[in-house]
Amino acid sequence: MADALTLHQDPRSGNCYKIALTAALLGLPLAIRDYDITKGETRTPEFLATVNANGRIPVLQIGSDADAIFLPESNAACWYLAQGSALIPQDRFGQADCLRWMFFEQYNHEPNVATLRFWLSILGEAQLSDEQRAAIPGKRAAGAAALALMDKHLETHAFFCGDAPSLADIALFAYTHVADEGGFALSDYPAVGAWIARIRALPGFVPMD
Amino acid sequence: MADALTLHQDPRSGNCYKIALTAALLGLPLAIRDYDITKGETRTPEFLATVNANGRIPVLQIGSDADAIFLPESNAACWYLAQGSALIPQDRFGQADCLRWMFFEQYNHEPNVATLRFWLSILGEAQLSDEQRAAIPGKRAAGAAALALMDKHLETHAFFCGDAPSLADIALFAYTHVADEGGFALSDYPAVGAWIARIRALPGFVPMD
Numbered sequence: 001m002a003d004a005l006t007l008h009q010d011p012r013s014g015n016c017y018k019i020a021l022t023a024a025l026l027g028l029p030l031a032i033r034d035y036d037i038t039k040g041e042t043r044t045p046e047f048l049a050t051v052n053a054n055g056r057i058p059v060l061q062i063g064s065d066a067d068a069i070f071l072p073e074s075n076a077a078c079w080y081l082a083q084g085s086a087l088i089p090q091d092r093f094g095q096a097d098c099l100r101w102m103f104f105e106q107y108n109h110e111p112n113v114a115t116l117r118f119w120l121s122i123l124g125e126a127q128l129s130d131e132q133r134a135a136i137p138g139k140r141a142a143g144a145a146a147l148a149l150m151d152k153h154l155e156t157h158a159f160f161c162g163d164a165p166s167l168a169d170i171a172l173f174a175y176t177h178v179a180d181e182g183g184f185a186l187s188d189y190p191a192v193g194a195w196i197a198r199i200r201a202l203p204g205f206v207p208m209d
Numbered sequence: 210m211a212d213a214l215t216l217h218q219d220p221r222s223g224n225c226y227k228i229a230l231t232a233a234l235l236g237l238p239l240a241i242r243d244y245d246i247t248k249g250e251t252r253t254p255e256f257l258a259t260v261n262a263n264g265r266i267p268v269l270q271i272g273s274d275a276d277a278i279f280l281p282e283s284n285a286a287c288w289y290l291a292q293g294s295a296l297i298p299q300d301r302f303g304q305a306d307c308l309r310w311m312f313f314e315q316y317n318h319e320p321n322v323a324t325l326r327f328w329l330s331i332l333g334e335a336q337l338s339d340e341q342r343a344a345i346p347g348k349r350a351a352g353a354a355a356l357a358l359m360d361k362h363l364e365t366h367a368f369f370c371g372d373a374p375s376l377a378d379i380a381l382f383a384y385t386h387v388a389d390e391g392g393f394a395l396s397d398y399p400a401v402g403a404w405i406a407r408i409r410a411l412p413g414f415v416p417m418d
Binding site: 053054062069071072073074075076077079080083092093095096097099100102103104106107108110111130131134135137138149152153 | 262263271278280281282283284285286288289292301302304305306308309311312313315316317319320339340343344346347358361362
């Protein structure tokens with residue numbers, strides 16, 4: 001029997017949604033345990049001691065009770081689920097190129113596109129610190145540059161790696177399709193818009209909550 | 210014959226050094242092409258059109274001349290080099306756990322530990338913008354938290370994944386061993402210090418320039 005899988009998540013987090021979407025596309029059952037990150041529920045002593053010493057979600061729990069092991073980092077959890085499936089290219093360059101876009105997502109995209117959404121649509125502008133306010137223009141510019149780079153790639157490619165959807169697409173879809181909630185105009189990136197429609201049409205696709 | 214490998218790099222960049230160290234540990238020959246990122250040499254029209262539309266180094270070039278393909282993102286380039294070697298765990302959880310630490314490095318560690326080194330030791334504090342100055346305290350705290358998390362893990366583990374060195378160690382070593390150049394006191398993290406000595410002792414190890 002396969003190990004039971006549990007996603008420790010905040011349902012508003014695109015990083016958590018990546019894992020749920022990967023599981024859905026692969027037909028893997030996934031139990032859900034919800035937390036509210038704005039209430040410090042991932043910083044409790046119990047959470048830090050058991051689930052993730054880094055105090056963050058998502059975490060993929062593999063197994064149950066005393067035998068459970070915990071895997072933080074959204075893209076690593078997706079990799080765990082998708083190994084051996086068509087969502088990870090098997091050739092040497094393709095596999096590295098898939099990871100290239102996943103690292104791009106965590107370095108150039110998520111800290112800008114996702115953070116502005118979190119600040120502006122989840123926390124709310126009134127809750128921001130002076131340091132956060134000062135960082136908005138830089139994140140606005142860097143997020144727009146990431147979306148422009150994606151748009152340029154998608155002008156000549158249906159998906160990010162090769163001709164089929166991969167984890168690179170899932171990782172980038174999560175926060176891109178809700179980028180308007182961070183103040184980005186998706187209409188400025190028409191190739192991204194067409195790719196979003198292709199992802200939504202995949203068999204097994206589930207929307208974000 | 211194996212494809213010729215060329216690293217497009219700035220020799221002061223830890224992200225570039227990861228790739229050189231991976232190649233050295235694996236005994237792979239690697240040609241070097243140097244750029245000065247502080248002079249805009251990775252933002253020229255030629256670089257953007259040919260090497261990396263994202264205007265960043267490192268980029269691993271595979272092959273030569275018209276047939277060359279280009280792989281940005283340091284950790285993806287290391288993955289390309291190390292596939293099938295002992296630097297990537299082969300079991301399902303181990304491989305995902307190796308990536309977990311590599312994503313942690315790019316999300317929690319590099320933007321703080323490496324960025325402060327770049328700002329304070331390479332650019333110099335006099336060159337920083339007001340926005341960069343405002344970000345220093347947050348990056349100082351986040352970098353210290355990343356080093357503390359590493360230290361806690363290394364109190365009970367010789368390496369980050371399992372009992373042997375992997376790409377997770379190479380990725381985290383690059384900027385950790387020069388963290389003092391960003392104002393972090395490595396003496397505060399004794400388990401990290403002992404791990405640094407273990408990495409330096411690996412057969413084939415090469416120092417950063």
